[in-house]
Amino acid sequence: xxxxxxxxxxxxxxxxxxxxxxxxxxxxxxxxxxxxxxxxxxxxxxxxxxxxxxxxxxxxxxxxxxxxxxxxxxxxxxxxxxxxxxxxxxxxxxxxxxxxxxxxxxxxxxxxxxxxxxxxxxxxxxxxxxxxxxxxxxxxxxxxxxxxxxxxxxxxxxxxxxxxxxxxxxxxxxxxxxxxxxxxxxxxxxxxxxxxxxxxxxxxxxxxxxx
Numbered sequence: 001x002x003x004x005x006x007x008x009x010x011x012x013x014x015x016x017x018x019x020x021x022x023x024x025x026x027x028x029x030x031x032x033x034x035x036x037x038x039x040x041x042x043x044x045x046x047x048x049x050x051x052x053x054x055x056x057x058x059x060x061x062x063x064x065x066x067x068x069x070x071x072x073x074x075x076x077x078x079x080x081x082x083x084x085x086x087x088x089x090x091x092x093x094x095x096x097x098x099x100x101x102x103x104x105x106x107x108x109x110x111x112x113x114x115x116x117x118x119x120x121x122x123x124x125x126x127x128x129x130x131x132x133x134x135x136x137x138x139x140x141x142x143x144x145x146x147x148x149x150x151x152x153x154x155x156x157x158x159x160x161x162x163x164x165x166x167x168x169x170x171x172x173x174x175x176x177x178x179x180x181x182x183x184x185x186x187x188x189x190x191x192x193x194x195x196x197x198x199x200x201x202x203x204x205x206x207x208x209x210x211x
Contacts, residue, residue, distance in 0.1 A: 005035075005037050005202075008037050009036050009037055012036060012037070012040055018096065018097065019063075019066070019067070019070075022061060022062075022063050022066070022093060023036075023063070025061070026060070026061060026063065031060055031061055031086070032060060033060055033061065033063040033064065034063070034064050034129070034155060034202065035202040035203065037201060037202050038155060038201055038202030038203065038205060039063075039064060039067055041199070041201045041202070041205065042064075042127070042153060042155075042205065043067060043068065043071040045151075045153070045207065046068060046071060046072055046075075046125060047071060047072065049124070049125060049151055050072070050074075051072065051075055051123075051124030051125040051150075051151075052074060052075055052076065052124055053075065053076050053077075053078075053120050053122070053123045053124050053125075054068055054072075054075055054076070054077045054078070054123060054124065054125045054126075054127060055077075055078050055079075055080075055118070055120075055123040055125070055126050055127070055142060055145065056068075056077060056078070056079040056080065056126075056127045056129065057080055057110045057126070057127070057128045057129065057130045057138050057142065058079075058080070058081065058110075058128070058129040058130030058131075059079040059080065059081035059086065059087070059090045059105060060081065060083075060086055060090070060129075061086055061089040061090050061093060062079070062089070062090030062091075062093045062094050062103070062105070063093075064127070064129065065077045065079040065090075065094070065103050065105075066093060066094065066097050066099060066103070068127075069097070069099045069102050069103055070097075075102070076102050076103075076104070076119070076120075077099075077102065077103045077104070078103075078104040078106065078118055078119055078120070078123070079103060079104070079105055079106070080106045080108065080110045080113065080130075081105070081106075081107060082107070082108055082109040082110065084107065087105065087107040090105055091105055104118075104119050106118070110130060110138060110141070110142075111134065111137055111138070111141065115145075118145075120145075121145065122145055122146075122147055123142075123145050123146055123150065124146075124147070124150050124151070125146075125150060125151050125152075125153065126142055126143065126145070126146050126150070126151075126152045126153070127152075127153045127154075127155070128142075128152070128153070128154045128155070129154075129155040129156065132156055132159055132177055132180075132181050133176060133177035133180040133181065134180070135154060135180070135181060135184045136180065136183070136184040136187065139152070139154075139184070139188070143210075146210050147210065148210050148211060149209070149210065150209075150210050151207060151208065151209050151210070152194070152206075152207075152208040152210070153205060153206070153207055153208075154188075154205065154206045154208075155202070155203065155204075155205055156203045156204065157181070157185060157198065157203070157204035157205065157206050158200070158203050158204030159177070159178060159181055159203065159204075185198070185206070188206060188208060189206075191208070193210060193211055194208040194209060194210055194211065195208070195209045195211065196208040196209075
């Protein structure tokens with residue numbers, strides 16, 4: 001964590017004990033959830049947007065979907081996760097937060113599930129936070145569900161700094177993922193149907209407003 005991020009985080013209000021327990025569990029078990037500065041920034045953007053329906057690709061243990069449900073009491077969240085163990089954890093946390101009526105958790109690969117499984121055919125906001133090498137495919141499949149004026153948020157766009165360095169300096173096992181993410185970023189920033197901004201918050205967030 002940089003000194004800037006540490007300073008910002010020091011001014012963020014403490015979360016309810018339930019959420020802090022989720023954060024601690026994720027850290028102890030090496031489960032990736034959004035960094036505190038990143039999730040707080042995303043929630044503020046969503047408060048400004050005021051979406052009524054949100055689709056999330058990549059639930060992990062349900063942390064970000066629960067945070068969105070707390071921050072946006074009028075919103076309904078649909079979230080997709082393919083890891084079975086994480087689905088069980090997310091389902092338990094969603095029930096513990098009493099959000100089972102506002103968060104639809106779908107177990108399965110987001111690239112393979114039938115769109116008929118979704119509760120809605122249109123979402124005001126789409127949040128992509130899953131396999132980084134597949135962002136282009138996630139975007140292609142789910143962006144048609146976002147209407148004009150809707151917003152698509154993508155997290156982890158810096159991939160811990162790997163997208164910023166020469167590909168030959170990236171560990172071989174990560175090169176395909178990094179190459180795909182770099183190509184997706186270039187494509188997204190130049191997409192004629194979206195106005196996109198890249199924010200260096202946390203691990204990098206892009207915000208794309210559909211024209």
